[in-house]
Amino acid sequence: MKFSAVLALSAAVMAAAKSVRSHYPVRRDGHKKGGSSGQQSGLPSGMAGYGVSNTQITEIIIIWANPGAGAPTININPPAGGAAAPPPAAPPANPAAPPAAPPAAPPAAPATHHVTVGGPAGLVFVPDQVKANVGDMVVFTFMSQNHTVTQSAFKTPCDPLAGGMNSGFMANPNNSVTPPPQVAMQVMVSEPLWFYCAQANHCGKGMTFSINPTAEKTQALFQSMAIQQKGKGAGGAITGGTPPAAPPAAPPAAPPAAPPAEAPPSAPPAEAPPAANPAAPPASPGAGDIQKGTGQMNGNGACVCAVTCSVGSFPAMGAQGVGSFGGMAGSLPMNMMEA
DSSP states (O other), rough: HHHHHHHHHHHHHHHHHHHHHHHHOOHHHHHHHOOOOSTTTOOTOOOOTTTBBBBOSEEEEEEEEEOOTOOOOOSOOOOOOOOOOOOOOOOOOOOOOOOOOOOOOOOOOOEEEEEESSSTTTEEEESSSOOOOOOOOEEEEEOEEEOOEEEEOOOSSTTTTTTTBOOOEEEEEGOOSOOOOOOEEOOSSSSSSEEEOTTTTGGGTTOOOEEEEEESSSSHHHHHHHHHOOOOOOGGGGGGGGOOOOOOOOOOOOOOOOOOOOOOOOOOOOOOOOOOSOOOOOOOOOSSOOOOOOEEEOOOOEEEEEEEOOGSSOOOTTTTTTTTOOOOOOOOOGGGGGG
16 A cells, blocks of 8 residues: 555544544433422422422412512412313304303402411411411411421321421521511412421420311311320410319318316405505506506505506507407516505
């Protein structure tokens, strides 16, 4: 082979190799386009539900969320305006004129219910239940400190419902976020819906909420089951717990002591002859003053005396004198005795 032929063949091989290196294979990821990318950016931690996570439960759907403090609102699902009309059926061969239908009343506008979560009222939803029609909106406003609105089943109040709605944690420490965080949801069914706060042991303390509870499945019963299942202690009577036991009855009073036996009367002392100067008659009793008494001197120098005191002469009117019996020992100085 001539040298020129070899050179031409080598150049052709090099050109082919260069062409291969300049054309990279096309990425085959077209099947991922348009698919769900999971939780949207900027949503609260733990938020779940239709349009947010991989679930098809549409009992209640999250419409929008706002983290508060003037941040922009995040739209999650468009509000539902009602079911689509069914397609028209094929007309008959000779259709008769249909009767004129009366004009239908315009549908009532969906109502908006506002619920405060936590805050000054404590670990509660205010109100703790609402009656909502299909299509109504429920706007939750989150106050201190950090709460959720998590969907559950009636029999397991403090456990998240598989595939159910969850607002995620909406922090508002010491109500410092102004305006506060909010989440709007739309009710899509008329059946009862049950919710709780998933923060720590808040549910075990009765922090529950319900939409359209019934006479058989009441909010009070739902709350009491939450306290019974997850509470670390009995709830108060106001939250459906067992009322505190009545204090023990006071022991019966001891019977009054028998009065002391009276001493036998002693023989009266011999009367002494009347003194030359009898004592002056007592003055009218006074309250708190020294009272003068009457008395006679015996032959041995002893004095037989008597004095009358009013009730006010005792130091403590409420404890002495009134209703008392017995006596009080006492003495008189000699300089108070009249000669």
